[in-house]
Amino acid sequence: MRIDFLGLQAFIAIAERGSFLRAAAHLNLSQTALSHRMKKLEDDLGVRLLIRSTRVVTLTPDGEALLPKAKQALAGLAAEVEALREKALGQETRVALGCLPTIATSHLPHVLLDFEAAHPGVAVKIYDNSASEIAGLVRSGAAAFGIGIVTAAMWDLEMTPLRKEPFLLLCPQSHAFADKRAVSWGELEGVPLIRISPQAGNRALIDDALGSRREALNWRYEVQHVQTAVSMVQAGIGLTIVPKFAMERSAIPGLRLVTLRNPSITRTLVVFTKRGVPLSPVARDLLELVRARIAGRRSAPVAAP
Structure with missing residues (x-):
């Protein structure tokens, strides 16, 4: 057709x-x-x-x-056409990536500062979308690579693990759980909880790990983004579950992270790239800075062109 x-x-x-x-x-x-x-x-x-x-x-x-x-289809086509035009001119003036909102807000700004120093004037487009949307953006070519979590096997994408991290309980410092070293999921029964919508990859991981036990929990509120849930915890409305890496470098006054047990639930951050399609030099530099940040190490300076 x-x-x-x-x-x-x-x-x-x-x-x-x-x-x-x-x-x-x-x-x-x-x-x-x-x-x-x-x-x-x-x-x-x-x-x-x-x-x-x-x-x-x-x-x-x-x-x-x-x-x-x-x-999404037209954005991917436009990105491919622009990449060809820049290749013909022998320069790259823009790069696009997909990134989970939790990583985009807590860690990406630091990466972009280093990237700007190495590639002044290169425009960066950030798709801070859900894991499934990020995979689609990489598949279409709209994003050069994506940082997300695996939600399903994808034959046309390469997925390289970056970091494994646990989910933790986020509660006010004044809450009874705040001084505990760990809390079991059973102890959360009856406590007002805030969960993320089913469209988020984190929600699927938690639901699958808990199985039928999730029905015994008091999921009083449902939001679309982790940042909204964090604000509600600050207001004393309820408690929520967050990935550790998304929160560990952005301490929020008045809140405490507590280990969850029985079961311990983790997620693995991965890099999505399109199978068989090499990254451009600028995209490779940006990805290396992202890898360094997620690995918790200082990145080697990327040489400016």
């Missing part, structure tokens, strides 16, 4: 801006030309993607399902 890239571009622009007028201005098209592209795409697919009223544009269920996949 022939892919209508111009139609997909029009669809994404309209969906992101909620308006044919604003999308047409963004693409430097007339509204008539934009409408023609959109109609052609829908006719080719045989489904409606947009519902257009006098004031607003909304997505149909088919449109909502297509949008993230179309954005």
Whole structure:
């Protein structure tokens, strides 16, 4: 089947801006030309993607399902084209990586400071997404590499282990658990807990390790990101479970990390790269700085070009 890239571009622009007028201005098209592209795409697919009223544009269920996949595919294509253009010019001006939000907020800023010193002027795009999304970004070429956790076997990606870390209990210093060396999962029964949404890789690891025992716990709240759960613990709303490496270098006043036992649950951070596709020199330098940070060692200075 022939892919209508111009139609997909029009669809994404309209969906992101909620308006044919604003999308047409963004693409430097007339509204008539934009409408023609959109109609052609829908006719080719045989489904409606947009519902257009006098004031607003909304997505149909088919449109909502297509949008993230179309954005990821076109982002990957754009990255590949840009890489070829830079290769022809003999220079790299940008690099993109995927990274778990917990690592992006706690460790990536330090990496980027070192990277900027070695490669001044090189733009860095960071996809701080979930583990499954990071794998998709690397697969599509939108990201040169990704830092995540293994959620499933992926034949087209290389996965290199970086570090193994345990999950810990995060609680206020005033809580009864704060002075304990370790807490068992059984002791958490009845305690208000905050967990992360099922879309997060951490949630799947914890659920699988606990099995049916997770149903005995009082999962009072559910959030989308670890940072939100940490803020709720600070407010005294409940306790949460966090990966050690994400928190160990960013001490939060008033909070305490406590070891969890019976069972001890761990995750392994890995590097995702596309199988058979070598990294560019700039991407290799950035990855080496990330490896050094995660390994807890000082990185050797990367020579500036």
